[in-house]
Amino acid sequence: MVKDTTTGLWHPRNDDGSRVEKLSGASNGTYNGEYWKVTTTDGTQYFFGWNHLPGWQSGNAETQSAWTVPVYGNNPGEPCNQATFAASSCTQGWRWNLDYVVDPHNNATVYYYQPETNSYAQNLTTTSPGTQYTRGGYLLRIEYGLNTGVGGLYAQPPARVTFDIAERCLPSGAVTL
Template structure:
């Protein structure tokens, strides 16, 4: 069975491939700049394994990718939409989505973790918010032509950012900078 899929980190104008570290949760940047890269679990971001990333640079600034629910999030509050997922089939026994039947061996896994939260040593924070392009395809097609509708995140865009907020108050999205309605003076 092949190893983990290649993951590329793009941050602050440079990109590097991440190399599996000594422990499962540890990952080292291919170009070592002193940053600590961690694959964490516990995000409610649509991923079966609830994975998200934290990168801590040498100055102690922490960058979070794919959290979706920021610190201070509560039911009814907005999510950043920073984790984009697709349905994945697990056809081997040790794969996360694997079930007894192939038709049931499907789950959503994140393929792109976008930057959604940055916090410095003083507790100053920034947040990034995204819009998603959703699409659908048919899976488990039968001889009769019936299929199961599967939604996935085709892509998306940065819809806004919020800067200069305290780490504990960044859980609301930025205000729109423009309005689709206009008024005219007579």
């Protein structure tokens, strides 16, 4: 990715005319609610890390597509920079997964994720449970056949693919599920 400092837009290395925008204001747990939008030359839009899709209301599913980690802004001008290093931490995105695709006819596909979290002792503190971050995760389900103009993104999808996780080997001996 290459940033155009004049327009603020990002471009793929092999620029095919797609418009890449780094946006803010999403309810996704990242500093400034950062997320990405890619618009291809045919008008199809791809959203990464948005989390609350258009029409979202309390009780609706979240895509959980933005994965975060505490980051320190140790230099003036950096996000989260404060007078002391210990106070200069904020939660920033390290991965923005694809969560929503919509074509020019309002046909949409939605991707939901299951993040996996971990924690560590931030600033050498040992308070339980520690400072959490997203260590990884996996694709939980894909919902196809939605239309933003008819029924919206939280309607019952005509098609759904659900992914599951399991052990790679059959249990034997002392190994149990």
